Amino acid sequence: MSLTVLVIIIAVVVVLIACAVAASTVSMRRRKLQERFGPEYERTVAEQDGRRAAEQELRDRQERHDALDIKPLTAAARDRYAQDWGRVQEQFVDRPDDAVHDADRLVTTLMSERGYPTEGYEQQLKDLSVEHGETLEHYRAAHDINERSSRHQATTEELRGAMVHYRALFEELLHNGDRPGRSAA
16 A cells, blocks of 8 residues: 555544544534423524524523523522412412412512523523523413413413413422422432
């Protein structure tokens, strides 16, 4: 074998190894984003102009989130919020529309105390998606019903569903991202 053929073979092998490492790195990053964002990953891919743009959007969300001062609640604050939630649920029987509006305000207040910015619904979704991607659909559904309730277009059964949806996110936020009965990661 000539020296030229050997150099070409080595160059091809190096290029193939570099391609394999690059593909593995991309695959690993994608898998980490999918694990981190859960169903929000696929939702973002569907909304963006391709997977690359969606993954950049998710990385940007993660960067913004990492810069936030998200803090756990004290035991006293958790107890206070749990009591507030109990009162909101109790009022559902007599005033379901008000209960849903109050649940929305309570979730927003809890988000704020934890350190999440609350300047707009779309930004709230993006900020929450980093740690709460699994329950984000609950928040979207509850918010939609709350909006329709404001226009008197939601049924009592839909309002009940909104309370269940709000509770899913409320519980995660209340327990510092960990669902009750689940150990911290």
